[in-house]
Every structure is written in structure tokens, then in C-alpha cells.
Amino acid sequence: MNYGEAQRRVKEAITDMGGALRAVSLDIHSHPETSLAEFHAADRLSGFLAERGFEVTCGIAGMPTAFEGRYGAGRPVVAYLLEYDALPDIGHACGHNLIAAGGLAAGCALASLGPALPGQVRVVGTPGEEKDGGKITELKAGIFDDVDAALMFHPGAKTVMWRHATAVVELTIQFHGVAAHAAGSPQQGRNALAAMIQFFVGVDGLRQHIPETARLHGIIRHGGTAANVVPDFTEAEFLVRALTMDDVSRLAARVKACAEGAALAAGCSVTVSEAPMYSERKNNHTLAGRVGEYLAEQGIVPEEPILKGGTGSSDIGNVSLVIPAIHPYLGVAPDGTPGHSHAMREAAGSEEAQERMLKMGQALALAGLDLLYDPEFLASVHEEFRISSPDFPA
Ligand SMILES: [Zn+2]
Ligand SMILES: [Zn+2]
Structure with missing residues (x-):
């Protein structure tokens, strides 16, 4: 034909x-x-x-x-x-x-x-x-x-x-604390929600000092289960975007540092997992x-x-x-x-x-x-x- x-x-x-x-x-x-x-x-x-x-x-x-x-x-x-x-x-x-x-x-x-x-x-x-x-x-x-x-x-x-x-990577950030009665014995707890809030505040401090083509944004997927229980687990889904995969890798390292700092401040531990990066x-x-x-x-x-x-x-x-x-x-x-x-x-x-x-x-x-x-x-x-x-x- x-x-x-x-x-x-x-x-x-x-x-x-x-x-x-x-x-x-x-x-x-x-x-x-x-x-x-x-x-x-x-x-x-x-x-x-x-x-x-x-x-x-x-x-x-x-x-x-x-x-x-x-x-x-x-x-x-x-x-x-x-x-x-x-x-x-x-x-x-x-x-x-x-x-x-x-x-x-x-x-x-x-x-x-x-x-x-x-x-x-x-x-x-x-x-x-x-x-x-x-x-x-x-x-x-x-x-x-x-x-x-x-x-x-x-x-x-x-x-x-x-x-x-932009290139982008999704980070799943999980804070692990210790549950306790939020009024009866808060001193025995370690608050994973406090760590999460510190993390988002930390990222906002970072945000001013990134390239204008980069983007940092996320949501809290899990923020605790009851107001009278110190949250022992919180989870965020967070996206790090920048012009290239190399830029994303460098920026993601700074975002992870925010998570580690927040965990340290709240006496919690943190795990960060990365999805495959979009280029x-x-x-x-x-x-x-x-x-x-x-x-x-x-x-x-x-x-x-x-x-x-x-x-x-x-x-x-x-x-x-x-x-x-x-x-x-x-x-x-x-x-x-x-x-x-x-x-x-x-x-x-x-x-x-x-x-x-x-x-x-x-x-x-x-x-x-x-x-x-x-x-x-x-x-x-x-x-x-x-x-x-x-x-x-x-
Ligand atoms: Zn879409
Ligand atoms: Zn689409």
C-alpha cells in the first residue's frame, strides 16, 4: 500500500x-x-x-x-x-x-x-x-x-x-514514638506527631534556600489515632521536585536531614523510604x-x-x-x-x-x-x- x-x-x-x-x-x-x-x-x-x-x-x-x-x-x-x-x-x-x-x-x-x-x-x-x-x-x-x-x-x-x-521523588516518612496516656503519664510518652510537625516546620525553614524551580510539598497520611493517646506513629507522603534527578537527590538529602532533626528533638526514631525517581x-x-x-x-x-x-x-x-x-x-x-x-x-x-x-x-x-x-x-x-x-x- x-x-x-x-x-x-x-x-x-x-x-x-x-x-x-x-x-x-x-x-x-x-x-x-x-x-x-x-x-x-x-x-x-x-x-x-x-x-x-x-x-x-x-x-x-x-x-x-x-x-x-x-x-x-x-x-x-x-x-x-x-x-x-x-x-x-x-x-x-x-x-x-x-x-x-x-x-x-x-x-x-x-x-x-x-x-x-x-x-x-x-x-x-x-x-x-x-x-x-x-x-x-x-x-x-x-x-x-x-x-x-x-x-x-x-x-x-x-x-x-x-x-x-521536573524530576521528582516521593519520600514516605514515618516517625516512631512511644504511646502513653496524654494526660495521666505524658512524661512516659514520646510524641510522633510532635516530630511530624517539627519536620514540616523544618522543611519550611529550608524552603527559602532552594532553587526557585524546586518544589517541596507533602501531606500527613497518619497523624495519630486518639487525642488522649500520645501518638506513637505518624506518616507523611512527601514530594521533592527539582530540575534534574541529581538536583532532586541533593535536595532529598536536605529534606531527610529535616526529618532526622525532628526525630531527635522529639525523642522519636524516623524511617524514610524512597519511591523510584521520575526523571x-x-x-x-x-x-x-x-x-x-x-x-x-x-x-x-x-x-x-x-x-x-x-x-x-x-x-x-x-x-x-x-x-x-x-x-x-x-x-x-x-x-x-x-x-x-x-x-x-x-x-x-x-x-x-x-x-x-x-x-x-x-x-x-x-x-x-x-x-x-x-x-x-x-x-x-x-x-x-x-x-x-x-x-x-x-
Ligand atoms: Zn496528574
Ligand atoms: Zn496526568
Whole structure:
């Protein structure tokens, strides 16, 4: 099949599957599941792939809600990465239902070319983006070893083809004290809540003396069980963000020192455990730019890339340091709408967002088609990957 014919068929496939893809997105949106518990979403998405001829494996990389669908054979291998976890309580306020359906759209549109497809398309279900770094686990398990490029998008309040992202590590901080009657014999107790409060105060003292691009923020998960018992156990979940993984490591050491100091002051002990670190992000501008061109053709014109201001972090960063990867943003909410907000959750379930998700799905599919059909384009994507660095604020 020639390239022009393939392009036409990819567009037709997106149109034909539009209703079904919209239904998948809204179903996931109305069944929010948190990190690594996305059973309903993983079932629905992997089932969709199996129905369209993908060879599907569920539970990859030791995670029950991770999956992979393969179609075609040989190289190149183009992978679409799907996220589908929601946030506790607030639901799909990060719009991962749209990421899932848009990636599904792109993968299935390429597979619709049948045996004529040169190379392979993979659709990889990457669970736990909000907390557990499913992509990092998959990277370690070799899921991306033979992948030539990884493509995904993220909904937001602006359409931009790339932006920087901070590295981040999650620390779990536990203080252990001694329980006692809080009025009858407090002198026999050691207060793990006092240590926790000192820890947060200590971090606020540190905060003034960190780079302005760094962020320190956390919550107390466990603060005691009864007002008349000296708390002997408290736990915080704390995030340390900075421009690079090296910066995060250095800053995390200073945060741990705050915890140790607080424990010493309150006569408690402390344990600090670290989750796998999310890295800074190396966007492939060549590939992301191509997605932008295909979006513009459909009436969604990207704005200038954002390389300033506050930003989040994602485990796509870790993938992007190993293979060419993109994570463009698709505006689905009014400019200024914060991520992780009730307004963003509403937007991610709107009819307009589903329409735009399908356009992004088509743009991702056509960019993937170019990687499979045009060896020079693939080579230019790989060459940029070889010589470029992660994006940082200007
Ligand atoms: Zn997200
Ligand atoms: Zn998020």
C-alpha cells in the first residue's frame, strides 16, 4: 500500500472508530481507579485491542493492570503509551481517560492497515502514572528495549507540543514514638506527631534556600489515632521536585536531614523510604513538531512550547532518556484551568474534549505512520535523540 493510501485509511479508521473510542474514554472517566488499581480500564482497553487483532498480553512487568498489544512484525516499532489512572477522591482530574482513548485511537488506526503495515505498532498500558511510576517498572522489565519511539499526549489548558518537566521523588516518612496516656503519664510518652510537625516546620525553614524551580510539598497520611493517646506513629507522603534527578537527590538529602532533626528533638526514631525517581524530560522536538503539523491540519494550532513556570513531573521522563519520546499537550479546558482540579475533571468528560482527543489520536497515528513509512524521518528523530538534552526552563 502506498503512503497516500495508508494516510487516507488511517483517517477513515479514526472516523469509523470515533463513537467506540468516545465511549471508552467516557467509561474510564466515570469509573475512576487509582494508581495500580485500574482493573476496569485495563480490561476495557486491552479488550478493545484484542477485538482489533492485536496480540495482547496482560499483567506485563509484574503489574496486573499493565498490558501490551502488538500488531505487525519487525522494525521499526512505534509504541503508543496509555495512562488510565485517576487521583484519589477527585477522580479523572488529570484527564488520563483521554490519554488512554487517544493512544488507543492511534494504535488501532495503524493496525487497520492490516498486513500492509510496515514494521510494528505497540499499544502499551502504563498504569500508576500519578504515584507508582508504572513506566519505570516497565522500562526495567525491558518493555521498551526494541521500541524506536514512544508517543503519547496529555490533556491540559493549552495546546503545546512540549514543555519541561521536573524530576521528582516521593519520600514516605514515618516517625516512631512511644504511646502513653496524654494526660495521666505524658512524661512516659514520646510524641510522633510532635516530630511530624517539627519536620514540616523544618522543611519550611529550608524552603527559602532552594532553587526557585524546586518544589517541596507533602501531606500527613497518619497523624495519630486518639487525642488522649500520645501518638506513637505518624506518616507523611512527601514530594521533592527539582530540575534534574541529581538536583532532586541533593535536595532529598536536605529534606531527610529535616526529618532526622525532628526525630531527635522529639525523642522519636524516623524511617524514610524512597519511591523510584521520575526523571526530567527529553522531548523529541522533531517528532512532536510533526504531531503539531497534523493537529494544525485539523484546525488545532499549537501555541509556542512552554519553557517557564511551574510544572509537574511524569514517568514518561524516564522513558524519554532512553528512547525518543513525546508528551505534547492538548488544550481541553479554558486557558488557566489548573490541573488536578474539579474543573479539569469536568473538562475531561466533556463532548468537546472527546472531539479533540480524536483529532489528537489522528495526529499521533499519522506521525507514527511517518515513522513506519519514511526511513529518513525516523533517522532524523533518532539523530535528534542522540545529540539533544532534556528541556529546561529558559
Ligand atoms: Zn496526568
Ligand atoms: Zn496528574
